Amino acid sequence: MKFEQVLPPFVKIIEAQDMLYKPKNPLKIRVVQNTKLVPEDYEEDVRHIILDLKNTNYVYTEGQSLGVLPPGVDEKGKPHKLRLYSIASPYGGDPDYPNTVSLCVKRVVYKNENGQVIKGVCSNYLCDLKEGDEVLVTGPAGKHFSLPEDPNTDLIFLATGTGIAPFRAFLFKFFYQNHPHNAKIYLFFGTRYKKDHLYANDINNDFLKLKDDRFVFYSALSRENPNKKIYVQHLLEEHKEEIEEILKRKNFIIYICGLKGMEDPIIRFLRSFYEKTYSLTLSEPEWEEFFNQLSRLNRLVIETY
Numbered sequence: 369m370k371f372e373q374v375l376p377p378f379v380k381i382i383e384a385q386d387m388l389y390k391p392k393n394p395l396k397i398r399v400v401q402n403t404k405l406v407p408e409d410y411e412e413d414v415r416h417i418i419l420d421l422k423n424t425n426y427v428y429t430e431g432q433s434l435g436v437l438p439p440g441v442d443e444k445g446k447p448h449k450l451r452l453y454s455i456a457s458p459y460g461g462d463p464d465y466p467n468t469v470s471l472c473v474k475r476v477v478y479k480n481e482n483g484q485v486i487k488g489v490c491s492n493y494l495c496d497l498k499e500g501d502e503v504l505v506t507g508p509a510g511k512h513f514s515l516p517e518d519p520n521t522d523l524i525f526l527a528t529g530t531g532i533a534p535f536r537a538f539l540f541k542f543f544y545q546n547h548p549h550n551a552k553i554y555l556f557f558g559t560r561y562k563k564d565h566l567y568a569n570d571i572n573n574d575f576l577k578l579k580d581d582r583f584v585f586y587s588a589l590s591r592e593n594p595n596k597k598i599y600v601q602h603l604l605e606e607h608k609e610e611i612e613e614i615l616k617r618k619n620f621i622i623y624i625c626g627l628k629g630m631e632d633p634i635i636r637f638l639r640s641f642y643e644k645t646y647s648l649t650l651s652e653p654e655w656e657e658f659f660n661q662l663s664r665l666n667r668l669v670i671e672t673y
């Protein structure tokens with residue numbers, strides 16, 4: 369089976385920075401600001417945390433992650449391992465906060481099988497940080513989740529929850545730093561409610577300020593209507609025609625970030641598009657090869673956790 373006629377060509381992505389700080393030589397930086405992204409009365413906690421990079425050599429490319437080394441030891445008495453967080457700001461920092469780096473962190477709290485409340489080590493540490501506190505960080509990490517070099521590439525951003533972080537960095541790079549982009553940018557973003565619609569709610573409306581013909585923003589609120597769960601993949605189906613137009617133009621990158629569970633339905637959407645549009649019937653191994661090729665060509669980029 370020859371896929372060349374169907375597949376888009378290879379697209380070059382912006383080369384990301386090499387890792388500068390490893391767990392053995394982390395960088396100590398201070399908290400500039402730690403603010404809630406959800407209302408006080410909301411059942412969960414998600415924070416926007418700005419860290420100071422002034423007088424450091426820390427450089428990063430949008431789409432990369434930063435490692436955090438939480439203090440203390442694990443149950444075996446070993447220092448806690450680092451946790452990765454997608455960088456939520458463009459390089460240089462948020463508008464009004466030059467030389468900083470921002471994270472979007474959800475406080476992990478859950479009950480184990482014995483009904484005991486367990487608090488995630490690093491997310492609780494980060495969410496409790498105060499202005500001026502010091503944090504040990506590593507990175508930047510990851511090189512595949514990067515913007516295209518070609519500004520005419522249509523972009524499809526698919527996010528759930530804190531998976532929105534790298535897309536905020538991308539969007540801010542376009543909108544606040546005038547990084548050239550001449551093609552469409554679709555953002556499909558899924559959260560539970562309006563209240564936890566990060567950067568697009570009453571607490572922080574960063575995305576709602578971005579008005580431009582290039583930018584299309586679709587919100588999937590899974591629990592706002594108790595009778596109908598709406599996920600990112602449902603909206604993708606709903607707006608199938610617009611997305612299929614983009615796929616047919618063959619100059620796009622699809623980025624997926626957030627919950628692992630959204631990967632499969634999105635990948636099924638793509639498979640169905642290719643089979644229908646190009647009259648293909650792909651066996652499982654053929655589809656796997658096709659899918660791998662889409663990734664190798666940088667047309668499909670996934671960061672789920």
Ligand code: FAD
Pocket residue numbers: 433451452453454455472473474475476477478479480487488489490491492530531533671672673
């Ligand atoms: P830990 O102490 O490590 O505990 C987490 C563990 O608890 C899980 O592995 C799971 O086994 C268990 N657990 C968690 N919830 C439940 C539950 N409901 N029921 C049962 N068991 C459960 N997180 C963000 O908030 N923002 C980001 O931008 C972000 N970006 C990431 C980017 C990458 C590339 C990766 C790999 C991860 C990213 N994460 C992000 C996740 C982050 O790295 C941590 O895993 C997360 O904060 C939890 O760490 P913790 O130390 O608080 O929890």
Ligand code: A2P
Pocket residue numbers: 528529530558559560561589590591599600601627628629630631
């Ligand atoms: P829900 O939890 O209502 O099923 P979280 O708040 O846990 O970080 O999740 C972010 C959003 O992703 C929530 O709206 C959640 O919906 C939704 N979600 C959960 N599972 C999936 C999935 N398999 N595909 C797409 N979205 C999902």
